[in-house]
Each structure stands twice: as C-alpha cells, then as structure tokens.
Amino acid sequence: MLGRPPLGFRAPRFMVNQKVLQVLEDEGFLYDSSIVPFWRPRRYRHLWVPRLPFFPTPKKKLIELPVSVVNMLRLPLGLPWMNRVGGSLFFKLLKLFGTTNPIVIYLHLHDLPGKGLKNLLSLLTYLRRRGVFIKAISLVSSLVEGRR
Secondary structure (H helix, E strand, O other), X not given: OOOOOOOEEOOHHHOOOHHHHXXXXXXXXOEEOOOOOOEEOOOEEOOOOOOOOEOOOOOOOOEEOOOOEEOOXXXXXXXXXXXXXXXXXXXXXXXXXXXXXXXXOEOOXXXXXXXXXXXXXXXXXXXXXXXXXXOHHHHHHHHHHHHO
C-alpha cells in the first residue's frame, strides 16, 4: 500500500470491457489506460475507439487515455512493438505517418533487456524533442479543467 488509493488503471494484457470500465468509475478511479486502438487477434479489438482521450462510460467521470498508435497503421507506441519491428523502422514509421498528441506509451520491465534499453532511450529522446513529459494524472487534471 502506498498510503493513498490508486487513481489510474491499466488492465493486464489490455483486456478491458465496458463492465470493467464501469466498475473502475464506480470505485472512484479517475482514468484508465487499457485501450489500444489497434486490432490483433485475441488481444486488441478496439479499432473503432477514438485515438485521443475520451470518456468511455455514460456518467463521464472516468477518462480513457488510450495507448498512442502510429497513424494509419495503428501500430501501438510501446516498447514491445518497437523491439519487435526494430528501432530504425519504428522511427521511420513515426516520421512518415505521425501519431496523436498527447502521446501515451507503455512498456514492461521485461522489455528492457537486449535492445530494449537502447530503444527506450531513443524513444525518450524522440519524445523530449516533441514536448513536455507529464504524469498521467496531470494530463487527466488538465482534461477535466478543459471541460469546465
């Protein structure tokens, strides 16, 4: 326990549905980041969702921060995908097709060994050139303020 309740959630394997989102909202979570606007059999099934933050529940108290994707290809901006396709190809695709703003990326500790750490450092350098790093909760706060 960290001394305060969690404010955000990311479902294991990004496996989330409307019922889970409703429970999160009912339990007082402010945001979720479990949706990847991409399609992959038995994993990601969210091609139809917005690629920018949105309110996934009827009460509109929970904000979804979807994982960013490479425009048109919808390749997720995550270290596992960057490791899979290779850093140079990943950046070429980003340069060619772009992505959304804000950028929401994901990684796991087990993605770091091998080429993962080098790819992560390259990705962080790329993102620093694009703008400011903020915490997810700060992004959520600014989105809520913007609604008022």
